[in-house]
Amino acid sequence: MQPEDLKLLVTREMPFGKYKGRLIADLPGHYLNWFAREGFPKGEIGRLLELMQEIDHNGLSALLDPLRSKPPVRRQ
Numbered sequence: 001m002q003p004e005d006l007k008l009l010v011t012r013e014m015p016f017g018k019y020k021g022r023l024i025a026d027l028p029g030h031y032l033n034w035f036a037r038e039g040f041p042k043g044e045i046g047r048l049l050e051l052m053q054e055i056d057h058n059g060l061s062a063l064l065d066p067l068r069s070k071p072p073v074r075r076q
Helices: 003-009 029-038 043-057 061-067
Strands: none
Touching: 003 043, 003 061, 029 043, 043 061
16 A cells, blocks of 8 residues: 555545446445455556455544545635
């Protein structure tokens, strides 16, 4: 794992399948667990899905919250 991978989890969208277009960090646990059982795809997407599955499985998803994009603060 590279530190940049955590930021990719909250910015990269799922490129295929039932949850196409959803952020990897927002994929449901049962979907991530299915990949864990059946095999992760090759390449970067597989590496990110595997990392997210591990984070989700260990109940650490909230650690990604500070990395999520926040709307700009309006100053008055």
